[in-house]
Amino acid sequence: SAVIGVATIMLRYPMVFSAFKLAGGAYLAWLGIQMWRSRGRLALGVAGEGAEAPRASRRALAAQGFVTAIANPKGWAFFIALLPPFLDASLPLAPQLIALVGIILTLEFTCLLLYAGGGSSLARWLG
Template sequence: MSWQTLAFFFATAFVISATPGPNMLLAMSLGLRFGARRAVWGGIGMCVALAVMAALSAFGLGALLSTSVVAFEVVRWAGVAYLTWLGIAAWRAPVEPAGTRDTTAAAGGEGSPARLFLRGLLVAFSNPKALVFMGALFPQFIDAAAPLAPQLGALVATMIVIEFGWIMAYATGGDRLAARLTSASAARGLNRLTGGLMIGAGGLLALARRV
């Protein structure tokens, strides 16, 4: 793989990752509710899931989902249900006093690294279109005459670095917005904004179609 090809893939992945979708809306909601530092764990979960999905796409499972209506729809609607459930839970979350966001979340377990990692993992896995898309995207940048493994490794590593960067950008934006909201009514609005983002992410996934 040439440097020119890798640079073109970098530019393509950069633009695609920046586009708001379930992963980025989750990142913003985690930043809003738990802060950017805790959102890192959700970001790691999403990136681990994307790496696994990239490996699965290399084995042709992306092509399977793109041709199997039943498999695609089962994964998609399971993801929609999970995102909607997260949104409703965030919408109905109790209002927390200003300055206690991280402490309360950690004490209750909801904002623990393991829970946030699992949430990120499940949200990323719940989007079958990502697997189908990677199965269609990667071959465009692979030289069939060169060894496959090093090329896939370079593409996946590049994609993960870019994705994590955008995840943290969205989470940081959510964190800074939350820091400006200190009143009880603002905190209630924050919960509803967080819930709305997750329900919106479920809506985006509901509109997804096989590529």
């Protein structure tokens, strides 16, 4: 029901949706500036100046990827706007939402695997 409520607010009050878009863009710009100014200190396993950085474990890298994906406001806004047309009000809502969220999580996981595999291949190729 939360998905439908948020989608309804976005459709009935486009100014609120625009405000969310602007706030999300400002947040992403702020994150980008913080990452740029940090010179890599926010990344996992990065040591100080001149020191050798320890290798992060696979679990730590997976956790960082998961947190990054979940914290991305663009993805949530996209899927909240995408879901309502696929819901049928005459059928029970819970099974529909479970199926749709399962599809979304599968797609997100697949994309992250493609990014990771592509990055790994690119690192080997550039090395």
